Amino acid sequence: MKILFTILLFAVTAGECDSSVATKGKDTAQEEDVRFYYNALSRGSFYDVTITREAITVKKSRNESDKIVVKTGDEDWKALLTELHKTDIARIRELKAPTDKRLYDGAAHAELIVTKDGEEYRSSGFDHGYPPEAIAPLVKTILGLAETVEKQ
Structure with missing residues (x-):
């Protein structure tokens, strides 16, 4: 027994x-089922950044052949996830833009979209370079990674 x-x-x-x-x-x-999408558009400019666990894609024109694709590094992905966890993404639609230059072509119109677990979270529009304070660290991390990709 x-x-x-x-x-x-x-x-x-x-x-x-x-x-x-x-x-x-x-x-x-x-956590790996997360996608970050940032775009900034105006009459004369186009800027598009997509980041997944696998790759960082940067496009500076609407032409598909002009895109730059680089593998996402482990440290870069961890930094993005850290900023994502600090952000209440369910409420990013409600955030107010700190400036309104995009309304008179003074800045490109920007938007952040985060897809997590099949759910899409879309921010309200804001001026490129001037995101709402609550998502500023996340946007700064995304743009920093994009800038690094462009330099390669």
């Missing part, structure tokens, strides 16, 4: 360990 109890206890404990490992793996996979 003691042997049977010991085997049963061992089986249950081993099963719990497997389920916690599976859960940790699932969390990582969900």
Whole structure:
């Protein structure tokens, strides 16, 4: 009876360990199911940045052949996820732009879209270079990575 109890206890404990490992793996996979999309448009300019776990894509024209694609580094991805966790993305649509230069062609009209777990979170429009304070660190990180890609 003691042997049977010991085997049963061992089986249950081993099963719990497997389920916690599976859960940790699932969390990582969900984090990798994030996409960042930033664009800035005006009558004379076009700037488009898409960042996934796999690649950073930068386009400075509407022509598909002019895009630059670079693999996303682990540290860059971690930095993006860190900024994302600091941001309440469910409320980015409600944020007010600090400036309105885009209304009279004084700045490009910019927008941030974050797709996480199949759900799309879209910011309200803002001036390129002047995002709302709540998303400024995330936008700064995205634009910094894009600038690094352009220099390569």
